[in-house]
Amino acid sequence: MTQDFRIGVAGLGTVGAAVVGMIARRAEALAAATGRRIAVTAVSSRDRNRDRGLDLSGIAWFDDPTALARSAEVDCVVELIGGAEGPAKATVEAAIAAGKAVVTANKALLAHHGGALAQAAEARGVALAYEASAAGGIPVIKALREGLPGNEVSRVYGILNGTCNYILTRMEREGLTFEACLKDAQALGYAEADPTFDVEGFDTAHKLAILTSLAFGTAIDAEGVAVEGISGVQPLDLTMAEELGYRIKLLGVAQRAEGGIEQRVHPTMVPKSSAIAQVMGVTNAVTIDADAVGELTLIGPGAGGQATASAVVADIADLAAGILRPTLGRPAAALAPAARVEMARHEGGYYVRLTVHDRPGVAAGVATRMAERAISLESILQRRVEHAASEDPHGRSGRPVPLVLITYAATEGTIRAALEAIAADGLLAEAPQVIRIERE
Structure with a gap:
């Protein structure tokens, strides 16, 4: 020896x-x-x-x-x-x-x-x-750098923060608020005293930037990640997701898009039938979409002393055996920055929850503003809220009620423009909730 x-x-x-x-x-x-x-x-x-x-x-x-x-x-x-x-x-x-x-x-x-x-x-x-x-005990770095050289990766995405997944799991299963679940997560040691880095998506963004470089052969670009956390997710959003056949997860997503690479972290509705939707609690999961292997999903512990030590010791063992590879899969000096695809250009389905005044013509006004920007609506759901009897001849209370829209594919920019117009019309009682839909 x-x-x-x-x-x-x-x-x-x-x-x-x-x-x-x-x-x-x-x-x-x-x-x-x-x-x-x-x-x-x-x-x-x-x-x-x-x-x-x-x-x-x-x-x-x-x-x-x-x-x-x-x-x-x-x-x-x-x-x-x-x-x-x-x-x-x-x-x-x-x-x-x-x-x-x-x-x-x-x-x-x-x-x-x-x-x-x-x-x-x-x-x-x-x-x-x-x-x-990235992803603790899950060997996703090795998979991207060493296991898939014959593949062209089109997308890598996943649940990369156990704290957020734990909170969303508790909110969904028990109908609790974000604040209540965060308090429990802190008591159990899953969340820090200052949880901002986790719950606002920055931890996921750092991990995603590393995976993006390996998946697409580009320079690490942490500043190019669009980031949105889970603190704005309400119990009603999880209830509506359940009714619509989805589950809400904080995802980090990197994918090839027209003109460059799109990197984003945000709450996402995923189909309940998908593998990633089944990942609950503090568990992490990463899915790699590639041309030869199709869809590859890795699931396991994303944090904790033993799980993280497992990944560290695996690296030590490789180095002891004399295995030396380019750090980022290819010579670092050859890695060029990918063109950033800004969030406004992202195209996909959207869940939009509006809190509107309960009066005639509001839903029609909302639909009109969406249609003006060629946004097609898959469904409109209005939740009735019980109020005291109204003198309005149409039975409308005039008070705030939730109106949920599910769109077909649209760009982020057009969704935001339509919402600005709806707000300018005086139809909203509070800021809208927007959650992207990641379909299989």
């Missing part, structure tokens, strides 16, 4: 501790698979006294993770600090400069600096591996 493959772990939180434990627990199997003994020889963390349930005796401890990255006693640096800047970025840069292989789970770092880091790693002749950066 050849020389040991020595690992330095920067960051000993939930994932870092799980990685150290997994390497120790699976030492014999990893050695048999890679031909080398894999051993953690150094760690770095801010808190030396925390009980992590690990035997760290004989392992070098560094207070400064960049010093760990430069240590001659380390062959591979595992960055699990997190964050797009600061110590995480400095640690990865120091490791690459020192000629060390790097494994990271840091989607924010890669979304913002992945291209530059990939070029630096390739210039230095070292690996930068990141399976755990």
Whole structure:
């Protein structure tokens, strides 16, 4: 057996501790698979006294993770600090400069600096591996980069944030509000004290930007992702989705479109018959549409110490075995930015919930404004709301009631223009709800 493959772990939180434990627990199997003994020889963390349930005796401890990255006693640096800047970025840069292989789970770092880091790693002749950066324990990076080279990918989309999927699942099953479900998610540790990064879609956007680059051979473009979170989804929207044969999920979607690549994150209605609609709770799922394999869906745990550690250790095993591939599937210097397809050009079906004044002619006025922009309506559903008896001869209360429209394919721009005209007519009692429909 050849020389040991020595690992330095920067960051000993939930994932870092799980990685150290997994390497120790699976030492014999990893050695048999890679031909080398894999051993953690150094760690770095801010808190030396925390009980992590690990035997760290004989392992070098560094207070400064960049010093760990430069240590001659380390062959591979595992960055699990997190964050797009600061110590995480400095640690990865120091490791690459020192000629060390790097494994990271840091989607924010890669979304913002992945291209530059990939070029630096390739210039230095070292690996930068990141399976755990998107969809946790699901091997979607490996699938896109290594499993589908004979395919042309047309679309990649999925549920990439377990917090949002948990909240939407609870809202649907129990009729709870977003606020109530978020509070429970925080109590269970699924959501942070400040949940903005998750529930407003930014975590999903970072992961999607990475998957887009791998799927389409383009430079990472996190700024090109249109982002909308789930905080505006109401229980009525989930009820209407159920009646219409859909389920609401927060999806990240990247697809080829006329003129470039469309990247978007938003609440989406998906057919209840689809595989992705069956994914509930904190589970993640990614679907890849390609010409040879058709539709490939990967489902599994998207977060958690053990699941994420599984992806990290898989990368370590590849590097120990001497597997070195271009970071983003092809030489980073050759990756050109894809032309952005702005959200206004997105074309698809739409669910539009309007809160209108209950009076004669309102539905006709709404339909007219839609027709003026050549938006065809598949259905119009009006929910009656019980009010006190009205003196209106038509039995209308004049009070706010929900009016739901399902459109055939239309562009985002025309939908928004029609809604502006409807608002200008004084027909709306509050801002409209718009949810895109992703049909199979």
